[in-house]
Amino acid sequence: MSAESDDSPPTDLLTQPRGDTTVLRMMLGSRLRQLREAARVTPEQAGYEIRASRSKISRMENGRVSFKDRDITDLLTLYGVTDEQVRKATLELARRANVPGWWAMYSDILPDWFEMYLGLESSAAVIRTFELQFIPGLLQTEDYARAVTVLGHKAAKSSEIDRRVALRMRRQQVLNRAEPARIWSVIDEAALRRPVGGRDVMQAQLRHLAQATLAPHVTVQVVPFGHGGHAGAGGSFSILRFDQPDLPDVVYIEQLTGAVYLEQRSDVERYLEVRDEISSQALTPAETTQFFEKLARET
DSSP states (O other), X not given: OOTTSTTSOSOOTTOOOXXXXXXXXXXXXXXXXXXXXXXXXXXXXXXXXXXXXXXXXXXXXXXXXXXXXXXXXXHHHHTTOOOHXXXXXXXXXXXXXXXXXXXXXXXXXXXXXXXXXXXXXXXXXXXEEEESSXXXXXXXXXXXXXXXXXXXXXXXXHXXXXXXXXXXXXXXXXXXXXXXXXXXXXXXXXXXXXXXXXXXXHHHHHHHHHHHTTSTTEEEEEEXXXXXXXXXXXXXXXXXEOSSTTSOOXXXXXXXXOEEEEOOHHHHHHHHHXXXXXXXXXXXXXXXXXXXXXHHHHO
């Protein structure tokens, strides 16, 4: 059965989406999954066609690997896609998805598990975060970012620390692009009371946070100690949402030597519930700005 019949997935394969490498891979993977399912081809059959395993098809469809032209061509043929415009558009998307992202220049200091997050963050339309220990990376000053980096890489040379700090500062460009990402961060008061980098660094960081909250696309809330325990006691996490309707929200949970990415709707909904519950316990955005200013004066 042809994947271009009436049973075809409702997606415009001729449209070339915008986005960074990671998101383009996810979109191409989603398209390939739609085509495979419409053609009623199993992952095992697809893997056999490209001389690979079922797990590679899974990684391709989840946007976790780069794409070879030959594999894409063979899969399109297997799925019954004969329209030359569609085939060319799909191959062009694969080539764009293989272009290294801006973070490639930092590959010497980046663990593989974090590269994916940088791609997701760079293309996200909305980034919701909960932070238990540190100020969110997108809202850190350079001096605070340096102090945090040194904490985690005490044996690193100064040149490596410089590069890690430069990487964190480069990430913040998502706030300054033509269509900036919407940031909604909830921070536990403990992160504000911990004098990372010393008094002067922390004071400047608090003033920076107060200034950042004036931007229309930045919302920050603080969960004060006075509220007691809260649902986020288990640790920090981020939830990323994209403009592309066929891409799922992604929950990111960073660990000491790796990270967890959750895309199952049930998992994402649970984290959204926790995030909303924490937000309801936090100070309002206006109260939070006043809190930053007051704490900066007291620090």
